[in-house]
Amino acid sequence: MPTKLKKSVKTYNRKTGKTTTEHFYLHATKLSELEEIANDNNRHPKIRIKCKREIIRRRKANAKNNK
Numbered sequence: 001m002p003t004k005l006k007k008s009v010k011t012y013n014r015k016t017g018k019t020t021t022e023h024f025y026l027h028a029t030k031l032s033e034l035e036e037i038a039n040d041n042n043r044h045p046k047i048r049i050k051c052k053r054e055i056i057r058r059r060k061a062n063a064k065n066n067k
Helices: 031-038 045-066
Strands: 004-012 019-025
Touching (some): 004 045
Antiparallel strands (some): 004 019
């Protein structure tokens, strides 16, 4: 299962009666947002480490594509 930034959120639409689930995966988060979280000292250390790992993974993938 992919790594999540935070817990999933279920929202209920009263008009349609449907429930939608929104997931917060690291691979779908903007790089600028990841860098902001990784450099924020007020964030939980576990989340900061997850963001740093995702940034490193993206840079490696980007380096491979540019060769």
